Amino acid sequence: MHLDHPVTMPHRHTYSAEPQRTDGSRRAFRVGLGGPVGSGKTATVAALCRTLRDELSLAVVTNDIYTREDAEFLLREAVLPPERITAVETGACPHTAIRDDISANLEAVEHFDETLDPLDLVLIESGGDNLTATFSKGLVDVQIFVIDVSSGDDIPRKGGPGITTADLLVVNKTDLAPHVGADLATMAADAERQRGDLPVVFTSLTSDDGIREIADWITGHLTRWRAKAAA
Numbered sequence: 331m332h333l334d335h336p337v338t339m340p341h342r343h344t345y346s347a348e349p350q351r352t353d354g355s356r357r358a359f360r361v362g363l364g365g366p367v368g369s370g371k372t373a374t375v376a377a378l379c380r381t382l383r384d385e386l387s388l389a390v391v392t393n394d395i396y397t398r399e400d401a402e403f404l405l406r407e408a409v410l411p412p413e414r415i416t417a418v419e420t421g422a423c424p425h426t427a428i429r430d431d432i433s434a435n436l437e438a439v440e441h442f443d444e445t446l447d448p449l450d451l452v453l454i455e456s457g458g459d460n461l462t463a464t465f466s467k468g469l470v471d472v473q474i475f476v477i478d479v480s481s482g483d484d485i486p487r488k489g490g491p492g493i494t495t496a497d498l499l500v501v502n503k504t505d506l507a508p509h510v511g512a513d514l515a516t517m518a519a520d521a522e523r524q525r526g527d528l529p530v531v532f533t534s535l536t537s538d539d540g541i542r543e544i545a546d547w548i549t550g551h552l553t554r555w556r557a558k559a560a561a
């Protein structure tokens with residue numbers, strides 16, 4: 331049973347998609363990273379922090395069901411100073427906290443907006459879920475869905491909202507393709523069939539392969555979002 335009905339769990343926040351907060355100051359651009367358990371979401375967040383931290387002011391919110399493991403990993407790796415990493419313990423289906431009752435995540439990002447000024451970017455990592463997990467548009471401006479080749483090269487063909495609608499699809503662990511018999515060309519063709527013009531990036535985080543492409547995609551969106559706000 332899902333305890334995530336919007337009537338039983340009303341939002342405490344009124345979301346504004348505007349780049350300004352209610353006091354007129356600028357809020358940070360919010361990027362959600364979701365995907366199945368173990369696909370490489372935390373590794374992607376860590377690599378993005380290392381790539382972007384010198385050019386942008388950024389922070390990270392992680393979501394785990396009962397632990398703070400992902401945040402602790404990022405702290406251990408020192409990808410950002412500790413005051414820029416926080417954890418939300420969802421205590422329920424991971425997608426509930428990013429899609430249905432987003433209040434704990436909103437509180438976390440708003441706290442960053444208030445305490446880290448100026449702040450350009452917040453990465454929000456979902457707990458590992460299934461192919462249906464997507465973020466509320468009230469929480470993130472764009473979302474990235476991370477799958478990996480070791481879960482089977484038929485995953486893009488199977489579709490699901492994460493694969494078909496995410497603003498960016500990341501296919502991670504390409505280094506494992508030869509070992510698990512995954513055909514990357516088939517994955518690319520299936521992903522294109524499911525997503526049309528929406529972009530796909532192949533990554534291998536053993537060598538940070540593809541991370542610059544994701545970082546550029548994020549900064550491109552951030553620039554356009556700000557320009558739209560200023561127009």
Ligand SMILES: Nc1nc2c(ncn2[C@@H]2O[C@H](COP(=O)(O)OP(=O)(O)OP(=O)(O)O)[C@@H](O)[C@H]2O)c(=O)[nH]1
Pocket residue numbers: 365366367368369370371372373374400457458459502503504505506533534535536
């Ligand atoms: N070979 C290989 N291993 C990877 C790659 N990316 C991540 N891993 C490993 O895969 C495992 C899971 O990676 P995580 O980043 O923790 O995955 P996650 O999606 O955050 O996992 P959950 O938060 O538990 O859902 C770890 O042991 C990583 O070191 C990759 O590109 N290649």
